[in-house]
Each structure stands twice: as C-alpha cells, then as structure tokens.
Amino acid sequence: MSSATTSPSDGWDATTRIGVVVPSADIGPEAELQAVAPDSVTIHASRIDFGGMLPGGHMVAEKIPQDPITAFVEPPAVDNAVKLLADSPLHALVLGFTSSSYVLGVDGENALYERLAPVTRGIPVTGTARAAVAGFRALGAERIAIVNPPWFDDKLSTQGQEYFEAQGFTVVHHGPVGLPSEQTAITPQNLSEWIRTTVADARPEAILVAGNGIRAVGTIRGLEDELGFHVLTANQAVLWHALHLAGAAAAAARVTDYGRLFRAVPKEA
Structure with a gap:
C-alpha cells in the first residue's frame, strides 16, 4: 500500500x-x-x-x-x-x-x-x-525624508534631493546617515536609532532609506509602528x-x- x-x-x-x-x-x-x-x-x-x-x-x-x-x-x-x-x-x-x-x-x-x-x-x-516615486505616490506621501548610506557624499545626497523635488515632492530632510561607512557596520538597530534621533523631528509623511547596499529592511516594521510615517527602503x-x-x-x-x-x-x- x-x-x-x-x-x-x-x-x-x-x-x-x-x-x-x-x-x-x-x-x-x-x-x-x-x-x-x-x-x-x-x-x-x-x-x-x-x-x-x-x-x-x-x-x-x-x-x-x-x-x-x-x-x-x-x-x-x-x-x-x-x-x-x-x-x-x-x-x-x-x-x-x-x-x-x-x-x-x-x-x-x-x-x-x-x-x-x-x-x-x-x-x-x-x-x-523610480520605484520610490511610485511608492510615495501610492501611499499619498508628499513630504518625504531621504536617508542615504554613509558612503554617499553631500553632493550626491543633494542630487537625490533634486531628483525627488523634480518629481514634485517636498524633501524635508536629506543626508548621509551618520554611521560608519562600511556595510558590515550597519545594523537595523543602529540605523533605526539614527533615524529616530535625526529624522523624526522633520515630521515627514514617508522616508526612503536609499542605497541598495545598506542593511535596511529590518528597520521598516519597527519604525512604522513607533513613528507613524511610512518607511520605504531601496x-x-x-x-x-x-x-x-x-x-x-x-x-x-x-x-x-x-x-x-x-x-x-x-x-x-
């Protein structure tokens, strides 16, 4: 059988x-x-x-x-x-x-x-x-913050601001995250803490943690639950x-x- x-x-x-x-x-x-x-x-x-x-x-x-x-x-x-x-x-x-x-x-x-x-x-x-623009629009977010990897310099971060402003968004914060410029030095915990203490006061409707090489998806759920705004990562x-x-x-x-x-x-x- x-x-x-x-x-x-x-x-x-x-x-x-x-x-x-x-x-x-x-x-x-x-x-x-x-x-x-x-x-x-x-x-x-x-x-x-x-x-x-x-x-x-x-x-x-x-x-x-x-x-x-x-x-x-x-x-x-x-x-x-x-x-x-x-x-x-x-x-x-x-x-x-x-x-x-x-x-x-x-x-x-x-x-x-x-x-x-x-x-x-x-x-x-x-x-x-392109995906972030589609995401912000789908969520109805107009006031956004851009958190860039520490290996982005100020010029590159400003170019990012200009990109999203050209798409019609108001960028209330942008800049490289203040963490060591090495992939393995970044964790969901220290990245989340930096966003809490540095970006939250700008009161964005949504943030983008930009850079596909930064360890970021582990921050999403906790930050959305705690801070209320939408969290996008690359x-x-x-x-x-x-x-x-x-x-x-x-x-x-x-x-x-x-x-x-x-x-x-x-x-x-």
Missing part, C-alpha cells in the same frame, strides 16, 4: 522571477530581496564591475567617487548585464543601484530606461528611485514595484512584515 508524500520545493515552481543587476562586490540587494519575497518569488542576479567597491565587499573610500557611479550605467556594461538577464524567463527586471539615478537626474534616468528597452525583450524594468521598494510590474499583485499582498507599502497599489503600472 502506497501513500502520497510531499516533496520539498526545489525552486522550479516559482510563479514570479525577478532579475536584479547589482555591483560586483555587493550582496545586499540579493540578500534583502530574497528575505522579503514570498515563497512563490525567486531572485536572479547579474553583476557589473563597480569601481566604488573592493573585492570582499569593502568600500574603496569613505565616500564613493562619482566616476564609478556614472560608469555603472554607461554602455556597454549595464546594457549587456540587462540583456543577459532578459535572456532568462523572468517577469521583471531591477537596477539595484540608487546613486546612478541621483547623478543622471529624472531626464537622464528616463533616457537610460529608453536605451535599455531594446534588450529587455519587453520585460518591465524598474530601479530604486530593496523593499524595488521588489514591491517589480512585483506589480510583473502582474504579481497577489504575491506583493502576501508580504506582511515589511511595511505598509505592500498594501498599496501603484497608480500607474
């Missing part, structure tokens, strides 16, 4: 597959995206050589120079990385790199997405800044947006521990 048994998942039964382009030495986007994603979603990465980080995931300097940031989105590297990802049976693509959008500005970022369109096979593409926002672009709104709704954003629907797909 035989009895039916249930086999453990081998990952092939995923209903939504998200591709992400990341800097060569950065594991942050993949770690956070897979942590937040429901079981039906898998994450698949492609890497680009990035001169702002050393092998092993260390920063080349306390503040990232702008030249490597610009080089990250110049052809042919990012075009090739996106094409290779788009060759796979994916449902959405993500550029896991916030700072390039700041440097490019809104018009430059739009031009980048237009340039990539021919190699995506029609797969929708998003990135941190990897949370791109996953939420990518799922909706992929037509996987039901998967997005199953995310319950990473912020109110997952209960919101983009105003435009």
Whole structure:
C-alpha cells in the first residue's frame, strides 16, 4: 500500500522571477530581496564591475567617487548585464543601484530606461528611485525624508534631493546617515536609532532609506509602528514595484512584515 508524500520545493515552481543587476562586490540587494519575497518569488542576479567597491565587499573610500557611479550605467556594461538577464524567463527586471539615478537626474534616468528597452525583450524594468516615486505616490506621501548610506557624499545626497523635488515632492530632510561607512557596520538597530534621533523631528509623511547596499529592511516594521510615517527602503521598494510590474499583485499582498507599502497599489503600472 502506497501513500502520497510531499516533496520539498526545489525552486522550479516559482510563479514570479525577478532579475536584479547589482555591483560586483555587493550582496545586499540579493540578500534583502530574497528575505522579503514570498515563497512563490525567486531572485536572479547579474553583476557589473563597480569601481566604488573592493573585492570582499569593502568600500574603496569613505565616500564613493562619482566616476564609478556614472560608469555603472554607461554602455556597454549595464546594457549587456540587462540583456543577459532578459535572456532568462523572468517577469521583471531591477537596477539595484540608487546613486546612478541621483547623478543622471529624472531626464537622464528616463533616457537610460529608453536605451535599455531594446534588450529587455519587453520585460518591465524598474530601479530604486523610480520605484520610490511610485511608492510615495501610492501611499499619498508628499513630504518625504531621504536617508542615504554613509558612503554617499553631500553632493550626491543633494542630487537625490533634486531628483525627488523634480518629481514634485517636498524633501524635508536629506543626508548621509551618520554611521560608519562600511556595510558590515550597519545594523537595523543602529540605523533605526539614527533615524529616530535625526529624522523624526522633520515630521515627514514617508522616508526612503536609499542605497541598495545598506542593511535596511529590518528597520521598516519597527519604525512604522513607533513613528507613524511610512518607511520605504531601496530593496523593499524595488521588489514591491517589480512585483506589480510583473502582474504579481497577489504575491506583493502576501508580504506582511515589511511595511505598509505592500498594501498599496501603484497608480500607474
């Protein structure tokens, strides 16, 4: 007499597959995206050589120079990385790199997405800044605060302010977080404490913890419960947006521990 048994998942039964382009030495986007994603979603990465980080995931300097940031989105590297990802049976693509959008500005970022369109096979593409804009609008937030990684300098942070102001938001706070400029030195606890003591008094309706390489998704639920405003982080926002672009709104709704954003629907797909 035989009895039916249930086999453990081998990952092939995923209903939504998200591709992400990341800097060569950065594991942050993949770690956070897979942590937040429901079981039906898998994450698949492609890497680009990035001169702002050393092998092993260390920063080349306390503040990232702008030249490597610009080089990250110049052809042919990012075009090739996106094409290779788009060759796979994916449902959405993500550029896991916030700072390039700041440097490019809104018009430059739009031009980048237009340039990539021919190699995506029609797969929708998003990135941190684009996803954050969609998230703020879906949540009805107009007064926002931008918390940048400690490896962003003041110029780059100001470029971020200009990006979001050009999208119609009022930026009530922006700046690099006052923590050590090293990925492993940042924890949800010390990042949350810095936001409580430095940003809360600006009374934003929502904040964005920018930078896909900063350890941030663990701050979301506690800060929203304690401080009341909406909390977006780079990897949370791109996953939420990518799922909706992929037509996987039901998967997005199953995310319950990473912020109110997952209960919101983009105003435009």
